[in-house]
Amino acid sequence: MKTMEKMKSAAMETAVKTALAYLERDPEANIPKMMKLVDQVCPDDWYVSQRKAVRGVIEQKNHWYDLMLKLYDLDAGVRKTFFTNFIVNASLKGSARQIEASAENDCNVPWAILLDPTSACNLHCTGCWAAEYGHQLNLSVAEIDSIITQGKALGTFMFIYTGGEPMVRKEDLLAICRKHPDCEFLAFTNGTLIDEAFCQAMLEVKNFVPALSLEGFEEANDSRRGAGCYATVRAAMQLLKQYKLPFGVSTCYTSANVQDVSSERYFDQMIQDGALFAWFFHYMPVGNEAAQVLMPSPDQRAWMIQQIRHFRQTKPIFTIDFQNDAEYVGGCIAGGRRYLHINANGDVDPCVFIHYSNMNIREHTLLEALQSPLFKAYYHNQPFNENMLRPCPMLENPEILPRLVRQSGAVSTDLQSPESAEHLCAKCQNYARLWQIRSQQIWQELHPQADKEQ
Numbered sequence: 463m464k465t466m467e468k469m470k471s472a473a474m475e476t477a478v479k480t481a482l483a484y485l486e487r488d489p490e491a492n493i494p495k496m497m498k499l500v501d502q503v504c505p506d507d508w509y510v511s512q513r514k515a516v517r518g519v520i521e522q523k524n525h526w527y528d529l530m531l532k533l534y535d536l537d538a539g540v541r542k543t544f545f546t547n548f549i550v551n552a553s554l555k556g557s558a559r560q561i562e563a564s565a566e567n568d569c570n571v572p573w574a575i576l577l578d579p580t581s582a583c584n585l586h587c588t589g590c591w592a593a594e595y596g597h598q599l600n601l602s603v604a605e606i607d608s609i610i611t612q613g614k615a616l617g618t619f620m621f622i623y624t625g626g627e628p629m630v631r632k633e634d635l636l637a638i639c640r641k642h643p644d645c646e647f648l649a650f651t652n653g654t655l656i657d658e659a660f661c662q663a664m665l666e667v668k669n670f671v672p673a674l675s676l677e678g679f680e681e682a683n684d685s686r687r688g689a690g691c692y693a694t695v696r697a698a699m700q701l702l703k704q705y706k707l708p709f710g711v712s713t714c715y716t717s718a719n720v721q722d723v724s725s726e727r728y729f730d731q732m733i734q735d736g737a738l739f740a741w742f743f744h745y746m747p748v749g750n751e752a753a754q755v756l757m758p759s760p761d762q763r764a765w766m767i768q769q770i771r772h773f774r775q776t777k778p779i780f781t782i783d784f785q786n787d788a789e790y791v792g793g794c795i796a797g798g799r800r801y802l803h804i805n806a807n808g809d810v811d812p813c814v815f816i817h818y819s820n821m822n823i824r825e826h827t828l829l830e831a832l833q834s835p836l837f838k839a840y841y842h843n844q845p846f847n848e849n850m851l852r853p854c855p856m857l858e859n860p861e862i863l864p865r866l867v868r869q870s871g872a873v874s875t876d877l878q879s880p881e882s883a884e885h886l887c888a889k890c891q892n893y894a895r896l897w898q899i900r901s902q903q904i905w906q907e908l909h910p911q912a913d914k915e916q
Contacts, residue, residue: 475554482545489534493527494520528778532738537706543668544708547646552619559617569832570798570841574620575613576814578806579606579635583627583652599626599806599877603634605823609804610642612828622648624814626806629655632663639667648673650712650741652691653698661705673712673741674698676732678722685718696735703736710739710780715766716756717745724769733779742770744785746815746857747889750879754889760900767851767904785857789850797840798832809875812840816856816863818872818883835870851901858894858901860887 485492519526560571581599628649639647646669653674664670677683680692702709711732713723745756770783795801796813803814808824810831811817821831852858867883874880
């Protein structure tokens with residue numbers, strides 16, 4: 463890293479830590495003064511857009527300001543750890559190291575690593591690709607520890623557990639939290655295994671945040687996830703709120719639940735229950751047993767874009783629309799560009815939805831995986847489409863993924879029911895054709911100036 467960039471990163475880190483400590487004394491009184499502290503440390507031309515955005519939130523005292531204040535309802539130790547790990551370690555210090563490592567090694571280096579501690583799950587949700595993996599695969603504590611240690615050396619301090627159901631391994635996950643207190647850990651979980659003992663453990667480790675799966679109101683949710691799941695998840699959310707712990711919601715939107723999860727009532731309920739963030743995922747037809755009928759129509763996807771962006775501007779909850787926010791991150795984030803996925807067998811996949819690789823973390827280092835032919839193919843071909851509403855080499859550009867897999871010699875990493883890239887992408891061809899037309903209309907509406915400039 464260049465000396466100046468190191469100085470900038472260190473100065474901003476100092477400014478953020480000073481500002482956060484200042485806020486702890488009296489957040490409501492001191493939030494308006496926060497940027498003055500940052501400005502005293504950093505020259506005017508450093509991190510201009512980020513500082514402008516924060517200053518706007520403070521001055522307007524809008525819903526983002528309300529969300530900022532809600533963070534001060536959390537347990538103080540958990541809040542301090544989150545700010546340190548997420549803002550300082552992962553987003554400032556870590557990102558600077560990622561840029562450096564990427565240049566040194568001529569490959570993508572991820573901001574976050576997704577890993578499956580286990581393929582086991584206590585549910586069997588309709589259309590879930592993870593259900594095909596079975597219950598026999600696990601990463602050992604030593605293997606998870608090694609992945610995290612390797613990631614930190616490259617600047618990655620954000621780790622996200624998927625599965626399977628990660629909470630089947632809750633004691634092991636807590637042990638990892640204790641061993642790596644400088645990292646932030648998030649888990650996508652069905653919420654059924656969260657109890658008071660685990661909440662107390664979360665207060666102890668301070669660096670574990672769950673995202674609970676919820677797919678609408680009771681009828682829509684339980685029709686896919688099983689009877690009683692809705693009530694169980696709501697109870698877990700209430701328990702987390704009681705213990706002043708941060709959590710969010712993970713929602714997969716399908717053709718069957720769009721009306722539920724796009725409604726103001728749904729957003730208001732998440733906020734009332736205490737959720738600070740919400741991930742929205744487009745249903746992917748992954749696996750031989752995928753329920754293609756669950757794929758949203760182009761009109762349904764367009765409606766989700768409209769609603770999520772509307773509520774993002776009006777509601778005190780941070781929303782991430784995984785499939786439709788590509789314009790904010792420059793396209794597809796897989797293949798190590800922002801994240802990668804390691805399954806419970808150790809296979810290093812470019813994406814949690816794209817199960818092809820020829821690298822296993824038990825046989826290769828993380829850096830070797832990032833430099834492998836498939837990951838380098840991602841590195842050299844991203845973005846996959848100039849229309850950022852068509853970011854994926856599978857769902858919206860189904861002609862691309864089979865070529866990348868074929869040229870790189872990658873193979874299916876689904877050990878239960880292997881699926882060729884051609885078979886997977888064939889399920890997306892009609893959808894991609896229809897979405898190309900609809901997405902172009904939306905893109906032009908959102909960016910009318912773009913056509914004039916071209």
